[in-house]
Amino acid sequence: MDRRTMLRCLGTAGVSLLGGCLGGGPADDTPTATTDRSVVVETVDFAVLGRIDGQQRDTATVSTDDSTVSVTGTIWGRNGCRTAALSGATYDQGSGELTVAVETADRTAETDVACTQAIAEIEYRAVVSLSHGLPDTVVVTHDHGDGPQEVTRTSGQ
Numbered sequence: 001m002d003r004r005t006m007l008r009c010l011g012t013a014g015v016s017l018l019g020g021c022l023g024g025g026p027a028d029d030t031p032t033a034t035t036d037r038s039v040v041v042e043t044v045d046f047a048v049l050g051r052i053d054g055q056q057r058d059t060a061t062v063s064t065d066d067s068t069v070s071v072t073g074t075i076w077g078r079n080g081c082r083t084a085a086l087s088g089a090t091y092d093q094g095s096g097e098l099t100v101a102v103e104t105a106d107r108t109a110e111t112d113v114a115c116t117q118a119i120a121e122i123e124y125r126a127v128v129s130l131s132h133g134l135p136d137t138v139v140v141t142h143d144h145g146d147g148p149q150e151v152t153r154t155s156g157q
Contacts, residue, residue, distance in 0.1 A: 039091055041098070043129045046086040053080070054121035060102075060140040060152040069134065071100050071126045073151065075142045080116030083107035084124040087143060096136030100126050103143040 049072075060073035075084050085105040091098050102124060108115070137155045141148035 038132050039093070039096075039098075039135060040131045041089050041091050041128060042131050044086060044089045045125075045127045045129075047125050048084050049123040049125055051080070051083070051120050051122050053116055053118035056119055057121050058142045058149070058151045060142075062138045062140065062152060062154045064134055064138075067130050067134070069098060069100070069128045069130065069138055071102075071128075071138070071140055071152075072124070073102065073140065073142075074121050074123050075102055075104060076144070077104045077120040077122055078144070080114070080118065080120050081106060081108050082120055082122070084122040086126055087148075089126065089128050091130070091135060097139060098128065098130075098135035098137070099139045099141065100128060101141045101143065101148055102126065103148075104145065 054076070056076045057074050058076065060071055063070045063072075077083065082104040083106075085103055087101040087103040089098070089100050104122070137153065139150060140152040142151050143149070
């Protein structure tokens with residue numbers, strides 16, 4: 001079979017397979033409260049508040065108001081050349097969960113950086129502005145280069 005014939009056959013088969021997936025379902029389907037939520041992350045402000053030599057501390061506290069989630073925390077870096085950075089703020093519509101992910105990053109690109117060899121405690125604040133309400137759950141993760149680890153989970157905001 002030549003390539004054009006094969007592609008034509010695959011295209012026809014693909015459209016046939018997708019036919020059942022493209023339908024809207026019965027007209028009397030009503031959305032559930034979870035799927036009807038349209039919470040969207042609008043903006044995220046992230047700031048490093050300070051650095052001190054210290055211990056391997058991972059902490060985070062969450063507070064909310066009408067349309068924002070604020071996370072204040074401490075992440076540790078292996079030395080004074082590390083800083084905190086926001087790696088993401090994502091909202092999962094299905095679970096109603098906002099995840100704020102913070103990681104350590106290299107700060108040697110900053111000018112005139114002198115690095116200590118001690119563990120660094122890095123304080124940070126992340127403020128996430130949301131549209132259409134607040135999430136059901138907020139999860140904060142920290143990543144020191146070995147994969148994200150959950151630090152805080154709050155429900156019932």
